Amino acid sequence: MAESFWAPVSLSIEIAIVSTIIVFFTGIGAAVWMARKPFKGKAAAETVLLLPLVLPPSVVGFLLIVFFGNKSPVGQTIIWLFGSPVMFTWWAGVIASSVVAFPLMYQSAKTGLESIDRDIEDAAKVDGANQRKVLIHISLPLASGSIVTGVILSFARALGEFGATLMFAGNIPGRTQTVPTAIYMAIDSGNMPLAWMWVLSIIGISFLMLSAVSFYKRN
Known part of the structure; x- marks a missing residue:
């Protein structure tokens, strides 16, 4: 009982941690580019970046299957490099949660x-700091509150991902079965005590994450 309970929990936490690390760097990189670089088609590009937030999880899962499927160029490249497809693996869960x-x-x-006053960044440039130093020593520290909030919310979202993960990574106990998919299967099989656990x-983990956001904002 204990093993069957903790396996999905530990797997969900592992996937959420790795996904959060991935979106930490990709999200900040995209945010810096979009916030600082004017270019044609910027509105359309931002719409694409935000699409996973509003698309049904089944649509996200379908698009991941199309993009990473065994017959797609990306999927075939992965098979050629690693000898096996990415679908229905631990990494498929990471990809779905990251998206x-x-x-x-x-x-x-x-x-x-x-929200940063551009005059502060411009003053640092006048003092001789290049764009990279301004970003690392001025911009990111000043935006740290929003970044920490994004990290915590991203972790909570990755932890609770269900639809795209079920379609793309499957529900293999011990390999790709996360807490949300385990709950679904427990209810389907009538095991309500385990589902409640x-x-x-x-709920407890998500509550702690949201409490951390509130605590950080207050302090």
Whole structure:
């Protein structure tokens, strides 16, 4: 009982941590580019970046299957490089969680960067700092509140991802079965006590994440 309970919990946490690390760098990188670089088609590009936030999870899962499927160029390249497809693997769960969590990290980081007084950054440039130093030593520290919020929200979103993960990574116990998919299967099989344990565990973790956001904002 204990093993069957903890396996999806530990797997969900592992996937959420790796996904959060991925979206931390990709989200901040995209936010810096979008907040600082004017270019033609910027509105359309931002719409694409935010699409996973509003698309149904089944649509996200379908698009991931199309993009990473065995017959796609990307899927065939992965098979050629690693000898096996990415679908129905641990990494498929990471990819699905990263895609749905990315908009939260991106939007939070972009909001933080856009709230910075540009005169502060310009003053640093006048003093001799290049763009990279301004970003690392001025912009990102000033936007740290929004970035931390984005990290926590992205982790919570990755932890609770269900639809895209079920379609793209499957529901293989011990390999790709996360807490949300485990809850679905427990209810489907009539094992309500076990379903309740998983529900309470993910509610508890999510509550702690949101409490951390509130605490950070207050302090």
